[in-house]
Amino acid sequence: MIGVFLIGAVMASYSTNEFRGGLKIMIDGDPCAIIENEFVKPGKGQAFNRVKIRNLKTGRVLDKTFKSGESVDAADVVDTEMQYLYSDGEFWHFMDPQSYEQQAADSNAVGDAKQWLKAQDSCEVTLYNGSPIGVTPPNFVELEITDTDPGLKGDTAQGGTKPATLETGAVVKVPLFLEIGELVKVDTRSGEYMSRVKK
Amino acid sequence: MNWQPSASLDAIRQRARIYRQIRAFFNTRGCLEVDTPVLMPTTGTDVNIDSLEVAGVDPSLYLQTSPEYAMKRLLAAGSGSIFQICHAFRKGEAGRRHNPEFSMLEWYRVGYDYQQLMDEIELLITTLSLSRCEFQRLSYRELFRQSLQLEIDVITIEALRERCEKLVPGTDSSELDTDQCLDLLLAMAIAPTLQGYLFVYDYPLSQAALARPSERDASVAERFELFYNGLELANGFSELTDAAQQRARFEEDNRVRRSRGLRQLEIDERLLAALESGMEDCAGVALGLDRLLMVLLELDSIDEVLTFRN
Numbered sequence: 344m345i346g347v348f349l350i351g352a353v354m355a356s357y358s359t360n361e362f363r364g365g366l367k368i369m370i371d372g373d374p375c376a377i378i379e380n381e382f383v384k385p386g387k388g389q390a391f392n393r394v395k396i397r398n399l400k401t402g403r404v405l406d407k408t409f410k411s412g413e414s415v416d417a418a419d420v421v422d423t424e425m426q427y428l429y430s431d432g433e434f435w436h437f438m439d440p441q442s443y444e445q446q447a448a449d450s451n452a453v454g455d456a457k458q459w460l461k462a463q464d465s466c467e468v469t470l471y472n473g474s475p476i477g478v479t480p481p482n483f484v485e486l487e488i489t490d491t492d493p494g495l496k497g498d499t500a501q502g503g504t505k506p507a508t509l510e511t512g513a514v515v516k517v518p519l520f521l522e523i524g525e526l527v528k529v530d531t532r533s534g535e536y537m538s539r540v541k542k
Numbered sequence: 543m544n545w546q547p548s549a550s551l552d553a554i555r556q557r558a559r560i561y562r563q564i565r566a567f568f569n570t571r572g573c574l575e576v577d578t579p580v581l582m583p584t585t586g587t588d589v590n591i592d593s594l595e596v597a598g599v600d601p602s603l604y605l606q607t608s609p610e611y612a613m614k615r616l617l618a619a620g621s622g623s624i625f626q627i628c629h630a631f632r633k634g635e636a637g638r639r640h641n642p643e644f645s646m647l648e649w650y651r652v653g654y655d656y657q658q659l660m661d662e663i664e665l666l667i668t669t670l671s672l673s674r675c676e677f678q679r680l681s682y683r684e685l686f687r688q689s690l691q692l693e694i695d696v697i698t699i700e701a702l703r704e705r706c707e708k709l710v711p712g713t714d715s716s717e718l719d720t721d722q723c724l725d726l727l728l729a730m731a732i733a734p735t736l737q738g739y740l741f742v743y744d745y746p747l748s749q750a751a752l753a754r755p756s757e758r759d760a761s762v763a764e765r766f767e768l769f770y771n772g773l774e775l776a777n778g779f780s781e782l783t784d785a786a787q788q789r790a791r792f793e794e795d796n797r798v799r800r801s802r803g804l805r806q807l808e809i810d811e812r813l814l815a816a817l818e819s820g821m822e823d824c825a826g827v828a829l830g831l832d833r834l835l836m837v838l839l840e841l842d843s844i845d846e847v848l849t850f851r852n
Binding site for chain 1: 588590591634635636637638639640710711712713714717718721722724725726728729730749751767774777
């Protein structure tokens with residue numbers, strides 16, 4: 344407890360000249376990540392930093408202008424690799440593979456990532472003041488088809504697709520020849536089918 | 543290990559080409575090339591410009607933010623019209639269009655006023671561009687009127703702050719003074735909309751820097767800036783020659799510095815003594831050569847014209 348108290352007491356801050364993409368700062372009470380930082384200065388006038396930031400809680404992107412030289416509180420935000428364990432319906436549970444420490448993320452924090460989460464897969468969990476506020480699934484996941492229309496044998500050359508439900512609940516478009524029970528590789532960033540995976 | 547220059551060899555050759563042409567341009571027009579020190583015991587007092595101080599020497603020396611003070615001492619000594627190509631240094635100015643060390647062309651024309659100097663800049667840039675260029679001129683007041691329907695002479699600070707927050711979303715303007723609001727609007731609401739070469743002239747007297755007050759309009763100074771597509775290229779004045787007024791401006795800079803918690807700077811007494819002894823009426827301008835190269839070569843980032851970044 345004492346340690347936590349001390350960390351809270353000596354809050355770090357950043358001056359605008361330390362601004363760069365990826366830096367985590369507090370804006371209006373929310374943790375945010377800097378996406379872009381532009382130094383704007385009329386030769387003999389006041390200098391400003393024009394910054395594009397993402398609110399890490401809401402995902403919203405907004406613009407902010409600072410007088411150069413101003414300081415902004417740092418956000419205590421860390422991205423950690425964690426293993427997804429299971430969901431109890433209300434929370435999604437993750438474990439740090441090194442410390443075995445567990446974290447429970449609510450539906451808000453997991454967001455769209457929930458449709459790609461499969462037990463044992465490694466995810467990036469964003470912790471703010473030690474609690475999860477965001478989850479990024481692996482770029483590629485391999486998931487089993489649990490429901491789709493019957494496969495059309497010998498139709499591998501055709502370009503057609505059909506919807507398929509995967510074991511995590513995600514629905515993706517797959518080629519017509521795929522069957523229930525087959526394993527597919529999906530790009531979680533685009534939600535697109537990549538290839539069939541041999542079991 | 544990335545040891546390669548950040549500019550292309552073509553950009554490096556183009557820089558050599560324009561330096562040759564600049565020297566030929568001024569030599570044929572009777573301007574003397576001069577070379578003043580980059581390190582001096584005093585520096586510019588501008589509130590918005592921070593100097594780099596060199597450690598380990600006593601008394602401390604400053605890397606010059608422009609060669610203005612030294613060149614004015616040459617003018618007072620009777621040099622006649624002079625020009626200089628040099629490096630200037632400004633602490634903390636780094637970004638897509640800024641580098642703390644940058645190249646400057648500064649020149650002074652004895653007997654010119656600022657409008658005549660603008661004519662000469664047009665001629666120089668046309669010469670360096672190797673093609674016809676169109677130039678426009680607009681007063682600072684008219685620019686705000688046309689771009690934002692804003693009357694800078696009558697607007698209240700409250701209304702000005704409101705416009706800042708509306709036109710530049712995500713701005714907290716509560717601690718900005720009038721000039722800071724105008725800087726914000728010019729840099730972020732007006733400059734991005736500007737097209738081609740544009741001289742903006744007759745800046746508010748509160749932004750006079752080292753410019754002479756206008757005789758036609760007591761609220762403005764004979765200062766101008768040149769923009770290309772909103773990128774600031776040059777800043778010039780009909781030069782202030784009055785030593786007492788110049789001292790008052792230095793002292794005012796230091797007063798504002800104190801109120802903002804910035805360091806006090808020693809006033810350059812040698813410059814004031816030079817003005818006291820008499821400097822002929824003249825107009826002078828500083829033109830950023832890195833940025834001019836960006837414009838001539840149609841490049842978007844200062845890195846692309848610098849051999850190496852600092």
